[in-house]
Amino acid sequence: MSQRKAFTRRSLRLSVRISFFLILAAILPLFIALAFSEVQTRTTLINQANRTLEADAQTHSQLIENYLTAKLLEVRTLDNTPIVQQYFADPVHNQAALEVVVQNGLAINKSNDPDIVLVTHFDLRGRYLFHYSVYGLKPQPHGKDLIPPADMQQLAKSKSLQYVSDVYYDPLTQQSTIELYTTVYSTLLKKPVGIIRSTLSLEYIWNIVNTEKGANGDGSYAFILDENGVRIVDPDPQSLFTSVAPLNSQLQQRIKDEHPYGTESNVPVLADESLKGVLNLNKGPATFSVTPAGKHEVFQAIWRRFSKVPWTYVVLTPQNSIYYVANQQLYITLVVALLVLIPLGVIGWLVGSSISYPISRSVESLRRSSSALNRLSENEKKIASEQIWMMDSSETGLKSIQYYTDASKKAVYQLNMLGNDLLARPEREKLTILKGVSQMLDIGRYFEQAIIHQYERNRKVAVAMKVTSEVAKQIETGAKSVDDATTVLDQVVNQLRRIIGS
Template identity: 20%
Template sequence: MFSHANLLKLRDLCGIWKYRSQHKKQSPRLTASLLLASTTLAIAIIGVASYKVVREIILKQLQEKVLLEVRQGTNEIDQWLATSSSEVQTIANTDIVRSLNWSVMEPYLQAEVKRINKFFVIGVTYPDGFYYTTQLGKTNKKNNDRDFVKKALAGQVNISDPFMGRASKTPTIAIASPIRQSYDPASPPIAVIFGSLNVNRVTQVVNRLNYGKGSYAFALNSQGQAIIHPNPELMFIAEKPAPSFLKSSDANLAAIASQMVNRKQGIELISIDGTNKYVAYVPLKQANWSIALVIPRENIESQLQALNLLASILGGLLLVAAIFAWRQIKLSEQAQSQVILLSQQQKTLQQQAQELKQTLLELQQTQTQLIQTEKMSSLGQLIAGVAHEINNPVSFIYGNLTHANEYTQDLLRLLQLYQQYYPEPAPEIQDEIETLEIDFLMADLPKLLTSMKVGADRIKQIVLSLRNFSRLDEAEMKAVNIHEGIDSTLMILEHRLKATSERPAIEVIKEYGELPPVECFVGQLNQVFMNILTNAIDAVEQSSEILTKPQIRIATRLNDNQHVTIRIADNGVGIAESIQKQLFDPFFTTKPVGKGTGLGLSISYQIITEKHGGQLKCISAIGEGTEFVITIPLHQTKAQV
């Protein structure tokens, strides 16, 4: 990182250039010459050293920027594969699929294909190797020669390398999961379910990686074979083998392929096809693949032109200073004009230092955004996993409650018939009826089952809210219902809204307008709602001693059919005007140490303004509460997307 200490060193090096003329008319010629020579040599050495240090620092940051772009591409593919794998495992754990009755499974799987809208076909392979698909039904063919089917029959959820679909005749990725006899993950597999994905999604992400003219990206599998490459002749699928990059005649390319196969990440400058190129490579987490971005050397190092210009100025300045000093010995009357020239050069150096400082700030913000993105990605995967694990047993309970209610009603009707046709039972039966309070049981048992169903419904709503909030499968721009995102966030924060020993419950007032679907990055917008609502709750809690009725008000409306406005206001103590100017600065926080990082509002501001082309404003005054106003376009332009 280009730290504050490095900036101070650079300032000190530049400070050497400050000219302080103390002209002595009577100084000997030899002494002046020696002084000029020694000063020129010292400045030259310091200038060369400074240039090398600064160039190395900036080049390192540019390389980190390239790696960040590749990481963002791999993160997008990892999120897509993770959610796809989760969907396949969820389907595999349903009782319908465990039945292995294709006539029952087929309509359910076809409905899942439409609902998920990722897989173009879902199929089931039976232990004998024959398989059925939602596209063809019974195929009368075997696919247990496929590697992904073998791994799933061995009990392993896996993602295949691209292959040519036997029915679709298109490059395909398969996600396979074992179908087990029970919910116990240790139970043996009884069949395999697989979902087929089009390779185009991965190809689009890889081809989107770009760093100027002449750059291109490719992906290798665990054997070093290209599964995505701009040159179709080098691409490998099982039906059309291609040579592994590990065996390339280019030793440098083979070395990079070895690093990628060993799941390393980094960026290196190597010679490919007779020209020097940077290669940045990052492995995927969900599949045993690695993605590389090849960039001509000049695409990166051309950004060092400002530094090269600075070095040229320094060299020219050194030459001018030497000539100026020599002429000063002979022509003292020209001293003033030379001082003015040096002063102008000093201003140029200060301007360059300011540009470097601005570059540092931009790199710090980029690093902050990467850290927060990785945190939210991990959080989203955790929430999706928890929701999945809760959903399975709840679905089992919820499904059986209906049957239990029907059986109970049947037994109660039978009991009523007995009472109708045998009004005078034996004394022993009559005593037992009175002991059990049979009339109370007949009235209370349906109510008990109803309350159990209400509880199960509540759990399903919480699981749905968790899955809506994580939205890992919606990392791209989509048109969605904004109110669902707000409601899901409130559901997750509901425990903080309840009354405590220190304050009454926080009342949430919703004033939702009629909004059409809004194009946005759903997961990132949910993150903004979470940050602002959490701050609102904190503000109300800090004001608990003076508030008798804490409130948070959420209002939405459509403006001029082009923009959507979301207002989130609390009735806390408010924010001082002097602090409001710093609210969206990175790492600025007014919370105690350990309770705030100062990143929430900064990241929210970047998401709204840079990702969505909108505005985020704070309206507050001491004693009057705080209101955050979010305004985003209803439809995003291509430039913003």
């Protein structure tokens, strides 16, 4: 009996496979477009975002540059008017000129220069002469002196006769200012005659820096470093007036003496190696990646150096914001793919089910037919086996009959021999012998007829057994053919099951 392996490996159903191929046909172009976007468009978008960041830094730094340039030009023009030069030529005897200077200065400050919060006049040695302020402010010393010695030295070295001081912060007014120093030059006397210090509020500059918050994506911002690496304008209160690297001892001592950043005598260090490196660069702009102190993500940064003041304008934006457009495009593509995926999956399942259902019914019918053929094959094999067993038994019986027939034949031969021997005896016994012999001959003839009859019967039985044997062999051959057909049918059923995934 042949052994057939059961179908155990299960494949995906036909409906599932049709759904999969429909989805693949629709989604594949989207993913090809997505791959092209990642390779080509993403790089273009990132470069464009970097150019936008650079343009933004250029625009805002130029606004600050123009603002400082305009203020320096304005104070130089106002500080060198004839009436101012007249006063400085003889401060003691020109009190009338003093009143005009104060009145004109207040009027101009109030109408045109509200950012100039205080104007203070000094002689060439830095001694105080007078001041005026539309806000009623009075000059305060920076450390021990109204004009720090370092500022006097820088002003004396200036070829433009102007100098911009470091930033000063007043914790009472919470206002940052810088001092615009101008040396008054008398065109009549052909020499310097005095010093005017205009205290400029940095509110305008702060407003420009504050507009950078979120301007280049969520989390973007800007700040300004001075030449020493101190964050003099920074929207983050925790970073304001901190340095990117430790300051030298001379500068620290000066800060302790002058208290430019309020009551603090030391500048905290919020180290940043990338920004420290920027201070040593002479050429810009240049974009670079940095993780600012206190932040937990990488930022793309660009810097611009001012020409009027030794400051550096830095704009930073999270790299995720730069990649936002590319990521948004990726997100939209994935959403479209998902929206296409769901209806295609349903359609594929419906189409696959409509195709696989009749095939499944046919497979079930074939499976039942295969089972019936299997049972028929088993029954025919059993019948053929019984027929063969009967043939074997009949053949054994026939051999036994043949043996008895041969024995009877020998007995008849013996009787004939004995009868002939008795006939050859003397006459005196002849009558008795003849009678016995006659009986023996009758018995022998009877045996002989019986043997002839038995031989005929044996011949017919042998013919019947031969026919029966041939029939049994045909039944066995038929059973094998049915078994082979059943095997082929099982293979067809298994292949159909693989197709429909059942």
